[in-house]
Amino acid sequence: MKAVVCEAFGGPEVLAVRDLPDPPPPGPDEVQVRILARGAQYVDVLMMAGTYQFRPEPPFIPGGEGAGEVVAVRSAASSPATW
Numbered sequence: 001m002k003a004v005v006c007e008a009f010g011g012p013e014v015l016a017v018r019d020l021p022d023p024p025p026p027g028p029d030e031v032q033v034r035i036l037a038r039g040a041q042y043v044d045v046l047m048m049a050g051t052y053q054f055r056p057e058p059p060f061i062p063g064g065e066g067a068g069e070v071v072a073v074r075s076a077a078s079s080p081a082t083w
Helices: 042-049
Strands: 002-006 017-021 031-038 065-074
Touching: none
Parallel strands: none
Antiparallel strands: 002 017, 031 065
């Protein structure tokens, strides 16, 4: 999969598009979503700069909101209406 990765604290120049391994299949009562769009908010900019109270150590993938399609389900749910 491709991902935009924050490789160090800083501005937009620290972002790089990288090929990463595909995630493992979903665990019990989990779904797997193929992210098609990801939003970056002010909090993400602060995290990239290393000035937010939560500071993930680089490298990390910024963006706390996303949109996509469910590609795998592993739960008792049998249809989207029961998720």
